[in-house]
Amino acid sequence: xxxxxxxxxxxxxxxxxxxxxxxxxxxxxxxxxxxxxxxxxxxxxxxxxxxxxxxxxxxxxxxxxxxxxxxxxxxxxxxxxxxxxxxxxxxxxxxxxxxxxxxxxxxxxxxxxxxxxxxxxxxxxxxxxxxxxxxxxxxxxxxxxxxxxxxxxxxxxxxxxxxxxxxxxxxxxxxxxxxxxxxxxxxxxxxxxxxxxxxxxxxxxxxxxxxxxxxxxxxxxxxxxxxxxxxxxxxxxxxxxxxxxxxxxxxxxxxxxxxxxxxxxxxxxxxxxxxxxxxxxxxxxxxxxxxxxxxxxxxxxxxxxxxxxxxxxxxxxxxx
Numbered sequence: 153x154x155x156x157x158x159x160x161x162x163x164x165x166x167x168x169x170x171x172x173x174x175x176x177x178x179x180x181x182x183x184x185x186x187x188x189x190x191x192x193x194x195x196x197x198x199x200x201x202x203x204x205x206x207x208x209x210x211x212x213x214x215x216x217x218x219x220x221x222x223x224x225x226x227x228x229x230x231x232x233x234x235x236x237x238x239x240x241x242x243x244x245x246x247x248x249x250x251x252x253x254x255x256x257x258x259x260x261x262x263x264x265x266x267x268x269x270x271x272x273x274x275x276x277x278x279x280x281x282x283x284x285x286x287x288x289x290x291x292x293x294x295x296x297x298x299x300x301x302x303x304x305x306x307x308x309x310x311x312x313x314x315x316x317x318x319x320x321x322x323x324x325x326x327x328x329x330x331x332x333x334x335x336x337x338x339x340x341x342x343x344x345x346x347x348x349x350x351x352x353x354x355x356x357x358x359x360x361x362x363x364x365x366x367x368x369x370x371x372x373x374x375x376x377x378x379x380x381x382x383x384x385x386x387x388x389x390x391x392x393x394x395x396x397x398x399x400x401x402x403x404x405x406x407x408x409x410x411x412x413x414x415x416x417x418x419x420x421x422x423x424x425x426x427x428x429x430x431x432x433x434x435x436x437x438x439x440x441x442x443x444x445x446x447x448x449x450x451x452x453x454x455x456x457x458x459x460x461x462x463x464x465x466x467x468x469x470x471x472x
Contacts, residue, residue: 157198157227159289160185163234165204167211168329171237173300173359181233183188184296184316188233190463191320198222199426219399227325229257229290230252230284236298239286244307245298246271249358250278252285254292257322261292262319268311270297270304294319314350339406340468342399343423344445345461347438348453351392352380364406365438366396372413390434395455398435398447399466406433406468416469420448422456423463429455430470 182203189199202220204455207213207367208287235276236244247265249258258275278284283369284291289328290358297304297317308315349356363386366373376389397418401411410416411433432451438444446466448458458464 154195155197155228158192158199158229158231158323159202159224159227160189160219160231160233161202161204161221162295163217163232165207165216167206168204168210169207171235171299171350173237173240173247173298174302174305174346175235175237175297175299177299178300179235180235180296180308183312184233186424186457187313187316188319189426190422191316193426194322194423195324197324198227201325201425210466214282214286215345218283219293220445221283221287221289224286227289230283230287230289230331232291232293232297234293240300242263242366244271244303245301246273246304247297248273248295249275250281250284250293250295251275252277252279252291252454254290257290258292260322264270264322265296265315267295267318268314269307308319321342329468337352337471339465340399340401340418340466340470342445343465344463345443345452346446346448346458346464347435347442347444348395348450349398349437349447350387350390350454352384352388353392354388357387358385361387361435362388363387365412367436373405373432374417387435390449392450394397394449395431395436395452396439396449397452397466398433399432399445399468400434400438400440401436401468416471418466418468419470420446420452420456421465421467422458423458427456433468 161184164178183199189201191198204216207216247270249262251258262274285295297308369377377389397420417430420431438447
């Protein structure tokens with residue numbers, strides 16, 4: 153079956169470290185959580201994620217994670233991402249999924265991860281784990297692979313995206329590779345990698361560089377800019393804490409005047425984190441040669457939880 157809403161947490165915490173070897177369990181679990189959340193979001197699943205950056209003891213960590221999952225109710229499934237450990241070996245060790253009630257799902261998830269080349273250790277019933285015993289919703293604890301197996305670590309690093317996609321196919325249905333279509337009245341829609349630009353610290357633009365459709369600071373756009381030296385170009389005068397976006401707009405469909413003065417904003421959504429925010433059109437870009445779809449303000453990157461080359465969706469105009 154597929155799920156409409158899933159809560160995913162990474163095992164252990166920032167100060168309560170898990171297994172370490174060739175891989176670090178805490179670091180890698182967090183990467184899997186966010187990548188898997190993005191894959192599920194692209195399939196239409198509502199996802200919430202959690203990483204414990206507070207707890208200082210194992211007991212506090214387990215309680216905090218379980219309580220977070222239960223506080224998100226109602227939802228269809230709880231999932232905790234972990235990595236296994238045994239001893240330093242060269243040989244492959246494999247993947248397994250732990251459960252109390254979800255035998256069929258655990259077996260399917262284990263087979264999915266194993267499909268990239270891991271040994272399939274299957275679903276294993278465990279009645280002694282706080283996460284599986286404490287969560288209200290159906291739950292699975294995933295052990296992606298062994299951190300101290302050289303073969304597992306190499307395969308994990310090589311096939312990371314395929315592992316997350318395979319899990320997402322089980323939990324959310326096979327992805328089409330496309331996002332949901334935008335509303336009918338949308339004039340611009342794009343999906344792809346992002347970057348960031350603008351502000352006094354952006355050395356990627358020259359000190360005197362201007363913007364494509366904002367020619368001066370006026371009543372329509374003054375909220376975009378910092379009150380700094382007028383001798384500096386508008387790109388460097390952008391306020392990096394304001395939420396703004398640049399895309400390769402089609403001026404035949406979205407004229408420069410519309411982008412600059414209409415007061416309409418774009419919805420920008422991260423496919424990795426599921427976060428979204430409204431942003432002001434600020435410039436044309438990035439150049440096609442970058443392979444990226446949109447440039448975001450540093451503040452917007454922080455709000456969305458994205459870094460350069462993370463996938464984002466832009467819809468303009470967005471009417472609330």
